[in-house]
Amino acid sequence: MTTFIEEVIVNLQEKGLNLSELKFILPSKRAGTFLKHQLSSLTAQTMFAPEILSIEDFVESISGLKTVSNTELLFQFYTTYITLNTEEHPDSFEVFSKWAQILLQDFNEIDRYLIPQEKIFDYLSAIQELKHWSVQAEQTEFVKNYLAFWNKLHAYYTHFTTHLLEHKLGYQGLVYRQADARVSEYIQEHNIQHVFLGFNALNTAEEAIIQHILEHTNALIYWDIDKTFYENPVHDAGLFTRQHAKNWKYFKTHPFNWITENYKTEKKINVIGVPKNIGQAKYIGNILRDLQNSENKLESTAIVLGNEDLLLPVLNSMPDFIERLNVTMGFPLKSIPLASLFESLFNLHKNNPKAFYYKDVISILSHQFIRPLFFENEKDEATKLIETIQTNNIVFLSCADLVALSESFKPVLTLLFGAWDYNASKALSCSKTLILALKNHLNEKKDEHVLSLEYTYRFHELFNELERLNTTYKYFQSISALHQVYKELLSSETLDFQGEPLQGLQIMGMLESRVLDFKTVIISSVNEGVLPAGKSNNSFIPLDVKLENNLPTFKEKDAVYTYHFYRLLQRAEQVYIIYNTEPDALAGGEKSRFITQLELENIHTLKHAIATPTVSLVEQKLKTVAKSPLVIERLKEIAKRGFSPSSLTNYMRNPMDFYFQKVLKIQEYDEVEETVAANTLGTVVHNTLEDFYKPLVGKQLTEAHLTEMKSKISNTVLHHFEITYNKGDITTGKNLISFEIAKRYVLNFINSELKEIKAGRIIKIIAIEADFKRVKINIPEFDFPVTISGKVDRVDEYDGTTRIIDYKTGKVNQSQVEIIDWDALTTDYDKYSKPFQILCYAFMMQSSGTLKFPLEAGIISFKNLNGGFLKFTKKDKSGNGATKITAIDQETIQLFEAQLKVLILDIFNTEIDFLEKEISH
Template identity: 85%
Template sequence: MTTFIEEVIINLQEKGLNLSELKFILPSKRAGTFLKHQLSRSTKTTMFAPEILSIEDFVESISGLKTVSNTELLFQFYNTYTTLHTEPNPDSFEVFSKWAQILLQDFNEIDRYLIPQDKIFDYLGAIQELKHWSLETEKTDFVKNYLAFWNKLNAYYTHFTNHLLENKLGYQGLVYRQAEAHVNTYIKEHKIQHVFLGFNALNTAEESIIQHILEHTDALIYWDIDKMFYENPVHDAGLFTRQHAKKWNYFKTHPFHWVTENYKNNKTINVVGVPKNIGQAKYIGNILKTLQTPENKLESTAIVLGNEDLLLPLLNSIPEYIKKLNVTMGFPLKSIPLASLFESLFNLHKNNPKAFYYKDVISILSHQFIRLLLLDNQIDHATKLIETIQSNNIVFITSSELMELSDVFKPVLTLLFESWGNSAAKALSNSKAFILVLKNHLNKSKDEQILSLEYTYKFHELFNELDRLNTTYNYFQSISSLHQVYKELLSSETLDFQGEPLQGLQIMGMLESRVLDFKTVIISSVNEGVLPAGKSNNSFIPLDVKLENKLPTFKEKDAVYTYHFYRLLQRAEHVYILYNTEPDALAGGEKSRFITQLELEHVHTLNHAIATPTVNLVEHKLKTVSKSPLVIQRLKEIAKRGFSPSSLTSYMRNPMDFYFQKVLKIKEYDEVEETVAANTLGTVVHNTLEDFYKPLEGMQLTVEHITEMKTKIATTVLHHFKMTYNEGDISTGKNLISFEIAKRYVLNFLNAELKAINAGRVIKIIAIEADFKQVEINIPELDFPITIGGKVDRVDEYDGTTRIIDYKTGKVSQSQVEIIDWEELTTDYDKYSKPFQILCYAYMMQSLGILQYPIEAGIVSFKNLNAGFLKFTKKDKSGKGATKITAIDQQTIQLFEEQLKRLVLDIFNENIDFEEKEVSH
């Protein structure tokens, strides 16, 4: 394969030109590197390298202006805006920057295409006047301001460009307009022969400059277009070259170089649909494995990323055998881990909160660089801080409270969490100081953290630039405006790779591929909306005005991508075109029209395939754990200490839960309760009633007792909320509602008690929160002690009947405390977990000999208080109809004991594994 650059050099040598005395102009600097390399290979004698420039550098040298960054332009333009805006309340810099970016792009286009400024700006103002409000006699202030903006565009442009020109500065379009005006002077002063090569789409200024030089000097120009595209009047790949050949006066007397015939040569074109973007990166890795050569040389292989966000996953997918590669595009700074940390810091501080939301704080403390800074003697202080926030249930935390949590790392925490006071200067100062702290820490382990040091250096440069802009212009009036410019700078900065520019595998974006040729080309993300990019309307200039003034529209932009795509295929021998098969409204999913066009041309046979990852079918099996001697030993320890009713019902519900919680002692993750959880509410109500009734054990309830309790509801409930909910806030929102609900539950319960007393009921408190421990169960089949234990919420005597009461803050109905089939008591959790728990309490008290018959046991449901005391009930269906028995007698205890023993024997049966149940949540 002979590349385009080789063909140009051969032609120049055949013309007998001295290559050292030429000035080469190319579309990009990247192409210049390859040209220089090819020159060294094409000459057999020592020579001086010729001058090689990109078109941007060449035009800048003619104009005499220095190109200014987009961010600097924004600040310069705001100066123009504030100078010319005579109406009250001009836009803040933050608001201005949102629309000014678009206007600067329009200025750029207008200048690059040499549009008369007065004409187009006056035209735009007239359109808006006519379009909306020309017939209205009385215009609102909003309408007046809107029209004033359009009428001032010409004044903004004139003042802004004059200011830049006075300082020998310019944006790209202004540089091009000035260069076009000075091209004749340049030609007189520079007699060197110019060679233009590899161009396609040119703006009006570029066309004018190149034509002037071609017509007035002995300059040469080389195009690279295939005959198939050039001669086809509707093929977009040849749109621009056809126009140049037809319209330029130069080609009326000079030949048009070159129309080649490379595209029809034999090619292997594989079109592969791959699910998702990451899938494409992984598939490219598989392609590279098939391309492995004995020498491991891939100089003539290029990966062209249609979506440049694929760079990082691609680099992680490169096979190990590839030792040399060159990444042209640079790694976006916004994808570096440090960027996410500063984004979190800006979001934390930009609204100047009095206290920070705990999730925002935890997000920062969990960051890899913060964990690194808060590590001391292998102790992870970041995790300790997070656990403190969680265990104390702190939903909002102030900066001073955070500082108090760690004296050792107070300087670091101060830089992160000290209030920025909505001051950009303070934000910049703290950010720069933090970067220096991080840099000094990373320096201690330089060899391990060399990449992280590169990160910190780039961010050090970025914040220095922001500080310079703030010092020079002082336009940052808030953290929010600073954040906006920070994001603008961040999006344009890259971390450049050090590679082998001319050796090994080449990884590049579509624009970097200009002028270059490769035998094997892999193109990713060939989807609509990516290649080509599709329609976008990021401009104040309407489509019809652009068409009238010959400004580029989406049609021309699509044609640019079409040329680059087909040019990559012209001299290639092996082509892999990948597209994302997954439909996504934002990121594409429909394969590109380029693929359909290749199919319809019938020039090459396309090999279509859909790549899918190999997924081994994993049969879903419920977990099982066998009872090893170690597990049995652990169960014996639990049995000796005492099974609680809740642990036994946990086993009934799901044996694996019992195994994790009781055998392995795995606790649930202790998360911050932003809103009061159901179990917290239940704990508060239980503890409040315990405080009220505990002093009355052994006493008969009176109206006076209840009346006194009612006066203490608010203070007692508040006290227990503070104890249980720690530092959680219950003064607002859902938590305030939960607080009021807890008070209402207690009040309703006391009112029910008062109603019963007034009705003549005699209620005597026997025990409150009675804690029964190690009540022995006699199981002859087991030769070790089995005990049971637990707390009973309340035991009282109601008109002579002993009642065992369990409080539930959730809703319970009568049917949930009834039992029909004793055989199902320990197997059907949903139906019988509540009767099982109630009978456990009765069994423990009967075993200790502290029950006096008659006995009833049941539940008081605070959500169903009108139902009163829900009594445990035995339903007997042996006769006609069902009889209900609420009294608990010796027979009931005996029947329960049989089921309890059976459950315990199951737990200790080595032949019955702990087996997971499919539990519905």
């Protein structure tokens, strides 16, 4: 394969020209690097390298102006806006920057295409006047301001450009307009032969400059267009070159070099649909493995990313055998981990809150760059701080709160969470100090943190630039304005890769591929909306005005992409075109029209394929854990200390949960309880009732007791919320509702007790929160002790009948405490978990000799207080109808004990594994 650059060099040599004395002008700097390399390989003798410039650098050298960055332009333009705007309340810089970016783009286009400024601005304001229609004779204030804006556009432009020219500065369009005005002067000053090569779409200023140099000097120009596209009057790949050949006066007397015939040569074109962007990146890695196996050493292979956001996934998908790699695009700063840290800090301080939401605080404390700052004597203070926040349910924290929790790290915490006070200067100062703190830490182990140090250096430069802009212009009236400019700079800045630009595999964007040729080309994201980019109207200039003034529209932009796409294919021998099979309206739609066009041309045979990741079907099996000797030993320890009723019901529900929680002692992750959880509410209600009833043990309940309790409800509930919910806030929102619900539960319960007393019932409190430890279960099969332990909420006498009461803050119905099938007591959790717990309490109390038969046991449900005391009930279906028995006697206890033994034997049975159950939610 002979590349376009090689063809140009050979032609110049055949003309007998001294290459060292030429000035080469190319579309990009990247192309210049390849030109220099080809010159060295095609020249037998030692020579001085010629001057090689990109078109932007060349035009800038003619103009005598210095190109200013977009961000700097925004500040310069705001100076113009403030100077010319006599309104009482002009737009703030933050508001201004949102529409000014678009207007600057329009200024740029107007100048690049040499449009008469006054004419187009008058045209635009006249259009807006025509658009305005109102039956009212007088215009509203809004309409007046709207029309005034359009009438001022020409004044904005004139003042702005005059200011820039006075300071020898310019944006790209102004540089081009100035260069067009000075091109004759440039020719007189520079007696050198120019060679233009590889151009396609040119703006009016570029056309005028190049034509002037061609007509008045011995300059040469080389195009790279294939005959297939050039001779087809409707093919967009040849749109611009056909226009240049037809319209340029120079080509009336000079040949049009060159129209080549490379496209029709045999090519292997593979069109592969891959789901999602990451899938494309992974598939590119597979293609490279195949190319390596086919003895293609990747020296003339290029990966062209239609969507440049794929750079990081593609780099992560590179096979290990690739030793040399050159990335043209630069690594975007917005993808660096430090970007997420400063984004979090800006969002945290933007509105200057008095306290910060705990998730935002944890996010910053957990950041990979921040966490090392909290290490002291190999102790991770950040983790300790996060655990404290979670344990104490602290939903909102101030900087002072954080410092109080970790006094020794006050400087770092103040740096991160100290108020920015709506002050951009303070925000910049804090950010720069933080970067220096990070740098000092990373310097301690410099060899391990080379890349991280590079990150901090680039961000240091970025914040230095922000500080310079703030000091020079003083337009940052808020943190939001600073944040906006920060994001603007961040999106345009890159971290350049270091390496040998001419060796190994090449990774580039579509524009970097200009003038370059490769044997093997892999193009990703060939989808509508990406290649080509599709319609976008980010302009104040309407489409009809653009057409009238020969400004580029989406049609011309599509033609530019079409040329670059087909030019990559011209000399290539093997092509892989990859598209995303999952249409996304925001990030590219269905496969590109370019693919359909290749099919319709019918010049090359396209090999289509759909690639999907290999997904092995893994059968979802329920977990099982065998009962090893170590597990049995652990179970014996639990048995000696005492199984709790809740742990036994947990085993009934799901043996695997029992294994994790009791055998392995794995606790659930302790998150911040933003809103009061059901178990917290239950604990508060239980503890409140314990406080009220504990002093009455052994006494008969009276109206006076209950009336006194009612007066203490609010303070007692609040006290227990503060203990149980730690530092959680219960003064607002759902938590306040939970607080009121807890008070209402207690009040309703006491009122129900009061009603019973007034009705003449005699209630005597026997025990409150009775704690039974190590109540022995007689199991002859074991040679070790097995016990059961637990707390009974309340035991009382109701008109002489002993009652065992379990409080439930959830809703329980009578049917949920009834039992028919005793054999299902320890296996049917959903049906019998509550009767099992009730009988556990009865068994413990009876075994400890505390109570005598007969007795009753049951539940008081705070969500079903109207149901009263829900008694445990045996249902006997031996007769024609069901007989309900609520009294618990010795026979009941014996029946329960038999089932309890079955459950314990099951737990210790080494032939029965801990088996995960499918839990329906």
